[in-house]
Amino acid sequence: MNIPIFNTYIDKKANKYLENVLKSTFLSEGKLVKKFEKKLVNSFDFHNITTVNSGTSALHLALVLAGIKENDEVIMPAQTFIATGMVVIQQKAKIVFADIQYETGNICPKSIQEKITEKTKAIIVVHWGGYPCDMDEINEIAKKKNLIVIEDAAHALGATYKNKIIGNISDYTCFSFQAIKHLTTGDGGAICVSDENNIINAKKKRWFGINRENLEMSFLGERTYNVTELGFKYHLNDYAAALGLANLLSIQKRLKHIENIADFYRENLQNIAGIQLFEQKNDRTSANWLFGMHVENRENFVKKLQEAKISASVVHLGIDKNEIFGGKKEDLIQQRKFDATQIHIPIHYQIDMKKAKYIIEIIKKGW
Numbered sequence: 001m002n003i004p005i006f007n008t009y010i011d012k013k014a015n016k017y018l019e020n021v022l023k024s025t026f027l028s029e030g031k032l033v034k035k036f037e038k039k040l041v042n043s044f045d046f047h048n049i050t051t052v053n054s055g056t057s058a059l060h061l062a063l064v065l066a067g068i069k070e071n072d073e074v075i076m077p078a079q080t081f082i083a084t085g086m087v088v089i090q091q092k093a094k095i096v097f098a099d100i101q102y103e104t105g106n107i108c109p110k111s112i113q114e115k116i117t118e119k120t121k122a123i124i125v126v127h128w129g130g131y132p133c134d135m136d137e138i139n140e141i142a143k144k145k146n147l148i149v150i151e152d153a154a155h156a157l158g159a160t161y162k163n164k165i166i167g168n169i170s171d172y173t174c175f176s177f178q179a180i181k182h183l184t185t186g187d188g189g190a191i192c193v194s195d196e197n198n199i200i201n202a203k204k205k206r207w208f209g210i211n212r213e214n215l216e217m218s219f220l221g222e223r224t225y226n227v228t229e230l231g232f233k234y235h236l237n238d239y240a241a242a243l244g245l246a247n248l249l250s251i252q253k254r255l256k257h258i259e260n261i262a263d264f265y266r267e268n269l270q271n272i273a274g275i276q277l278f279e280q281k282n283d284r285t286s287a288n289w290l291f292g293m294h295v296e297n298r299e300n301f302v303k304k305l306q307e308a309k310i311s312a313s314v315v316h317l318g319i320d321k322n323e324i325f326g327g328k329k330e331d332l333i334q335q336r337k338f339d340a341t342q343i344h345i346p347i348h349y350q351i352d353m354k355k356a357k358y359i360i361e362i363i364k365k366g367w
């Protein structure tokens, strides 16, 4: 038995759905993208959603829609994937790293407060492993200082904070449908925007600044438009949407299954010497994309699990260490502590109770 840390879920119906798209020969953005967006809204009760071709595109679009420009400062955590930082640089804005909470991997509201300057324009928060950040505290800071809040919810599809679905809380929320996420379209992403008037802008900007909805054809066959603003080729296509639609069929069932596995891990691993599970408050629910903990003697822990054919892995060391982001920031005290002890064990739809029991049994034997 080999138990990988990540898994790609492809629904049995996907073959049929994709075959139909191929037969139709309509591969670009069309009616399936619309249908996928509608079903996403229905499945999760989102106020609105605009799909794009990656989570990275969604984050970039959020910064563009928020008007982030050269020399603006954007506060974000280093505990993320490089995509979150790359898009800030793409806008020629300046990243200001705030520290995280050692207990969760999420951005620390107090540290955000300390990093705000005259130039701060936005805060990007990352729901680490799918566990929601302290959104009330963060949105209160943002409101006081007139800052835009962008949630990087690449890991957090289906998570809730104080009974609200992640997607309906802040100015912008960005999801990823990349291969190993809970819901995959191969590659893909989506953005939820709080201001209804912004939906049309999101839709325009994802396709070269052109509103596809009201396009008229000229007599000579060319679509008539006059592009007045910068736009991007960020739209999702029908082929990807078909895969998304197939995978959406079972999403709630799969998220529930994964939640049960997370609860089972939590119950059985909470009192083991050398392990500190990540914190879980009962005012929010995680999407459980990762199951993380802090472990003493991490190398031995990973080795023991590897010997039992179980993958355990560090998931992303603080991205500030990369030269492009300026190199390791020593003032990120909790981030450095987190880097030194974090580890994640497998949690996904292929982990059943039998595998979960086996993983727990191996961990309980010690390392």
Ligand SMILES: Cc1ncc(COP(=O)(O)O)c(C=O)c1O
Pocket: 054, 055, 056, 057, 080, 081, 083, 084, 126, 152, 154, 155, 175, 176, 177, 178, 188, 189
């Ligand atoms: C926290 C985080 N943000 C953003 C992204 C980028 O998403 P995508 O790969 O869909 O562009 C990822 C990708 O895994 C991620 O983990």
